[in-house]
Amino acid sequence: MRFAAAVTGRTHPAVSVLCGTTDDLYTFLSERLGALTAVRTAESVLTLRWVKTLTRQSR
Numbered sequence: 910m911r912f913a914a915a916v917t918g919r920t921h922p923a924v925s926v927l928c929g930t931t932d933d934l935y936t937f938l939s940e941r942l943g944a945l946t947a948v949r950t951a952e953s954v955l956t957l958r959w960v961k962t963l964t965r966q967s968r
Contacts, residue, residue, distance in 0.1 A: 938953060
């Protein structure tokens with residue numbers, strides 16, 4: 910977990926996680942978050958970020 914915050918509204922609390930693959934995200938949601946008895950529902954949003962782009966440069 911990279912970040913956690915208590916916020917108002919229907920998203921109380923909000924967390925940010927960094928997962929290497931969608932399988933890692935599924936494992937986090939189903940095993941770690943799903944194991945918390947106080948959590949009845951969860952909503953996830955995928956945010957993609959380009960780290961590096963490889964291109965050929967013409968000479």
